[in-house]
Amino acid sequence: MKELNERLLNIKSNMREKERLLKMLENAEKQKRVLEEKKAKLLEQLRKEELDVEKLERISIANFINTIIGRKFEKLEKEKEEALAAKLKVDAVNEEIMDLNKGIATIKENIKRLGDLDSEYRLIIDEKKKLIRTLDIEIGNRLDEIIEKESYYIDKKKEVEEAIGAGKSLLYSLRQVDESLQSASNWGLWDVLAGGMIVTMAKHSKIDQAKSEISRVQTLLSKFYRELEDVDGHVNIDIDIGSFLTFADYFFDGLLVDLTLQSRINEAKEKVSDTISKVNGIVRRLESDLGDIIRVIEDLDKERLRIIEKA
Template sequence: MYEEINEQLIQVRSAMSKKRKWEKQLADYETELVVVENEISRLEEQLIAEKKDVQKLERIGITNLIQTLFGSKHEKLRQEKQEAIAVQLQLEEAEKTKDEISYSINELHHKLQGVVAADKDYEFLLSAKEQIIKEKDAAFGNRLFELNDHEGDIGAYITELNEAIEAGYDVEHALNNAMGSLESAEGWGTFDMFGGGMTSSMVKHDHIDKATDHIHHAQTRMRSFQKELLDVDEVTDLQIDISGMLKFADFFFDGLIVDWMVQGRIQDSLQQARDQHAGVVSIIRKLETSLTEKEIELSAIQTDKIALIEQL
């Protein structure tokens, strides 16, 4: 009877742990959604203004004629078009992010439906177990209850660590892909500087396009990683904060997309990607160390439980 109800309690405590985790992630996603929606509104307004600037320069007028004669109009028009393109790309990136966050919110609502009764189920099982303990060997029951409680908590935390580590591996993989594309772009860019011509320029741009996709994917995975770390960070002293990492793509989309012809921009973006990769790997190593410690702790608890049962 003890084993049966203990198993049920472990399962319910796991469901309670998931419920807390998903509620925390949901609240964080909802906060992010508001920020992204505000950013989309700002970018939409900015894009309208940038397009007006382009249209103004394209009109025929005295000022434009003078600028054309002195050769300043075409440079100004090119700059304004670049700025409009940059805002357009940032807006598209923000809209993608909004769609992904909205999808994650809906997914969490669905998951929470499956654990909505976890707290009530736990209270019911706890009450039933207390009754059994009163009727049987109270000392044995209480000790076994403590061990099972601890085992359930450690087991749930190990699950959280494994999920966080897997999320970290996803980010690491995406950043590896981004670095590969940026390294290729850097190589073709160097060739382009020494007279590679249109072909090398096109190949370089193709690698930057691929890097753009990989950076977006890395940012999406980074967001998932951050959500997994919310629960892990609460019950450990690792003190992990990756809020700065979540802004990584901003650097990429603010600068490189417009100035992709500038070799220094490619190198800066590559260094940013390498820094992010090093940071993620460092966090994963901390999580793996914590996982090993918790697995040893869990093994000790299980050994104590077996010894307690064998004594009877």
């Protein structure tokens, strides 16, 4: 009976895992469709911004007049900044889509690897029915109830562990951005006080580093959001993680392209610090819930073994 129950617990856990993977696949494909739509709009915006730059660079009477009165180069720089912001957002979405495609492929492979669980489950149930006929029916029912609960919590444990892992990866990446912005802020103060080409170049180097890291942060934010959707309803999360999904847009909408201003650097740093605080709070809550889930599993396992030993 003990061996049969172990097999049943394993198959039930795998069945729940398959259900979870199918749900993840559905959510990932839905998010991919949303990102594809967003990408199409961003590409249209990018083409418009590039066309605006091209128009300003052409020789025309209007451009000649603007050059004379000193407005052309100001307008051209503004259009170039807007085109850069649009390009950065397109790149960020492309990276998200690539990450999603990899995730979708992995999920499909894991579903395939689990095989025909329904047939395995029916075989085990048939074996158990035959065995239960020789035992106390009440004991058999109680064991089934415990196995069902244990399988449920084992599945929840895995979901929460994956969400914690995604959260910690995100925190690491956010702290990398924070360090780059802090360094840029420090160089920015020197730029204000002393100036000089080397100081200015060092500041811009750190800003460029932050730009490259922000796309990675956005991808990890989306992954963390998907993991939290997976555990939604099973852990006590009271923070609106959905508001983080526009994190990259916040930076690329004229903020990072205008980080020559010290106030802009500080504003960006505050945004990152606030996001770190929120994500850290969620991870801590998840870790607390994980501890509770592990204790429930241990208690159920002890009860199951106690019943089997007495049977």
